[in-house]
Amino acid sequence: MKEFDFGIVGLGVMGRNLLLNMADHKFSVAGLDLDPEKAASLEKEASEEHTIKGTTSAEEFCGLIRKPRAIMLLVPAGKPVDSAIASLLPYLEEGDVLVDGGNSYFPDTNRRVDELAEKGIHFFGMGISGGEKGARFGPSMMPGGNAEAYERLRPIFEAVAAKVNDEPCVTYLGKGSAGNYVKMVHNGIEYAIMQLIAEVYDLLKRGYGVEDAKIQQLFEKWNNSELASFLVEITAGILKKEDEVTGKGILLNYISDAAKAKGTGKWTSQNAMDIQAPIPAINAAVEMRDISKYKEERVQASKSLKWTDVSETSEEEIFAELTDAFYFAMINIYAQGLAQLTIASKEYDYGLNLEEVAKIWRGGCIIRAACLEDFRQAYSKSPELPNLLLDETLGKSLEEKQAAARKVVKTFIDKGIPASVFTSTVSYFDSYRSEILPTNLIQAQRDFFGAHKYERTDKEGVFHTEWN
Ligand SMILES: NC(=O)C1=CN([C@@H]2O[C@H](COP(=O)(O)OP(=O)(O)OC[C@H]3O[C@@H](n4cnc5c(N)ncnc54)[C@H](OP(=O)(O)O)[C@@H]3O)[C@@H](O)[C@H]2O)C=CC1
Ligand SMILES: O=C(CO)[C@H](O)[C@H](O)COP(=O)(O)O
Numbered sequence: 001m002k003e004f005d006f007g008i009v010g011l012g013v014m015g016r017n018l019l020l021n022m023a024d025h026k027f028s029v030a031g032l033d034l035d036p037e038k039a040a041s042l043e044k045e046a047s048e049e050h051t052i053k054g055t056t057s058a059e060e061f062c063g064l065i066r067k068p069r070a071i072m073l074l075v076p077a078g079k080p081v082d083s084a085i086a087s088l089l090p091y092l093e094e095g096d097v098l099v100d101g102g103n104s105y106f107p108d109t110n111r112r113v114d115e116l117a118e119k120g121i122h123f124f125g126m127g128i129s130g131g132e133k134g135a136r137f138g139p140s141m142m143p144g145g146n147a148e149a150y151e152r153l154r155p156i157f158e159a160v161a162a163k164v165n166d167e168p169c170v171t172y173l174g175k176g177s178a179g180n181y182v183k184m185v186h187n188g189i190e191y192a193i194m195q196l197i198a199e200v201y202d203l204l205k206r207g208y209g210v211e212d213a214k215i216q217q218l219f220e221k222w223n224n225s226e227l228a229s230f231l232v233e234i235t236a237g238i239l240k241k242e243d244e245v246t247g248k249g250i251l252l253n254y255i256s257d258a259a260k261a262k263g264t265g266k267w268t269s270q271n272a273m274d275i276q277a278p279i280p281a282i283n284a285a286v287e288m289r290d291i292s293k294y295k296e297e298r299v300q301a302s303k304s305l306k307w308t309d310v311s312e313t314s315e316e317e318i319f320a321e322l323t324d325a326f327y328f329a330m331i332n333i334y335a336q337g338l339a340q341l342t343i344a345s346k347e348y349d350y351g352l353n354l355e356e357v358a359k360i361w362r363g364g365c366i367i368r369a370a371c372l373e374d375f376r377q378a379y380s381k382s383p384e385l386p387n388l389l390l391d392e393t394l395g396k397s398l399e400e401k402q403a404a405a406r407k408v409v410k411t412f413i414d415k416g417i418p419a420s421v422f423t424s425t426v427s428y429f430d431s432y433r434s435e436i437l438p439t440n441l442i443q444a445q446r447d448f449f450g451a452h453k454y455e456r457t458d459k460e461g462v463f464h465t466e467w468n
Helices: 013-024 036-045 058-064 079-091 106-117 131-137 147-160 178-208 212-222 230-238 264-275 280-293 295-304 315-347 354-360 371-381 392-415 420-432 439-450
Strands: 006-009 029-032 052-055 070-073 097-100 122-129 140-144
Touching: 006 013, 006 058, 013 029, 013 036, 013 052, 013 131, 013 147, 029 036, 029 058, 036 052, 052 058, 058 079, 070 079, 070 147, 079 097, 079 106, 097 106, 097 147, 106 122, 106 178, 122 131, 122 147, 122 178, 140 147, 140 178, 140 354, 178 212, 178 230, 178 264, 178 280, 178 315, 178 392, 178 420, 212 230, 212 315, 264 280, 264 315, 280 295, 280 315, 280 420, 315 354, 315 371, 315 392, 315 420, 354 371, 371 392, 392 420
Parallel strands: 006 029, 006 070, 029 052, 070 097, 097 122
Antiparallel strands: 122 140
16 A cells, blocks of 8 residues: 655645645645545545545544654644544554644644653644645745654655745744744734735825725835835735626725734734733734724714814825835834744743744745845844844834834824824834833832832832832
């Protein structure tokens, strides 16, 4: 009987496409799904060069794969991951490797690593980014787990990953849940950049009444500049997709404004609070999705809470400023997410190499962008860089472009167009570059009402004052 190189559990959007990607690269792959239709249709999709087999039996599936087995789970995060593991366990053996390729919550990964280690099974948490197309033709992959066991996965992962300058967008990131953590923060950055783009669209469309085609052209132009990125590129594509139902105008104008979320953005914010990593732009993006859900209240408030436009900035002026302002905000968002990774790496002892993270985010993933190469170079020069804002080259660019960002933020406010992410990037920049913050007053207030004590700037020790 044929022994298969690899196994994938969950033949949905990601699993099916990654399996076909592996088969394209001459690996033989077995697939397991609870749905007989998905298991059967997999083989129908295979080309003559593919060696693949689908099944609904965990026993048959585990029997097909060469020992020690390498198996990836691509099922929804949470309980489905635990039940998929439970269904395989009776047929797994010491030395087998299980990789969770989904967006699992990182503490769940730590628990699974420990539980499976007791049985001699290596468990990996590996974030995968790139969506359906990425999985099929080259994703960015973020594996964390046992370094030695990774060597067995490396050839197959490097073969199927996206390539930038012939370098694969996958690398071993660290032990335990390091891979899931990096993917979680990737998604936090993804939320913030998406919201930033949405704010630009809102300012132009609602604030200035710019027609869709002209906004589309702006994003298309940006995608051929230093702002080139997957999210800008797809926005230009979305803005020209005609509505087939009505045949009138673009589809975007018919899509509801209550946005959904699966949890990774929220987890990024929740954990940032736990480890005291300031990421205001990501927090703002998570909250904007929350505010979007309160449609009825927003409709009611729009009728009672009025504002008259006091903006003096013309459409021409704002178009001229937006490119620099967007660059400024975008760099501040990446800086926050990457700084969170630096803090988390110490907190959880992941041993992350930020240059490698920037490198594998250059291609395949949703937040791929031209600026990732600049970040890679910044970390290559200074591996211990605590924040990208301290890199000389990036710092200089931000210094030059801040005037545009300030002007654009003022215009948002004057026009009454919400810009939680845009404004928070300017405040973050200003907080980070402030030698002195007003938090001495917070210290005094805490001591006043709670005798919490404070430190002085002119001598060592802790002090308390009777303020009354
Ligand atoms: N879609 C995307 O763009 C991306 C998704 N991800 C992550 O990848 C993971 C998978 O997502 P996606 O492929 O979209 O999900 P889908 O829902 O498309 O596919 C999941 C598949 O897993 C099957 N399944 C569930 N439980 C089991 C089980 N115990 N044994 C065998 N098969 C099982 C499901 O079968 P059934 O439907 O019959 O229940 C389904 O076919 C998620 O964690 C997601 O967050 C990551 C990056 C991008
Ligand atoms: O991981 C992804 C992209 O990188 C998935 O598409 C994820 O579902 C996106 O998050 P959300 O559904 O919360 O918008």
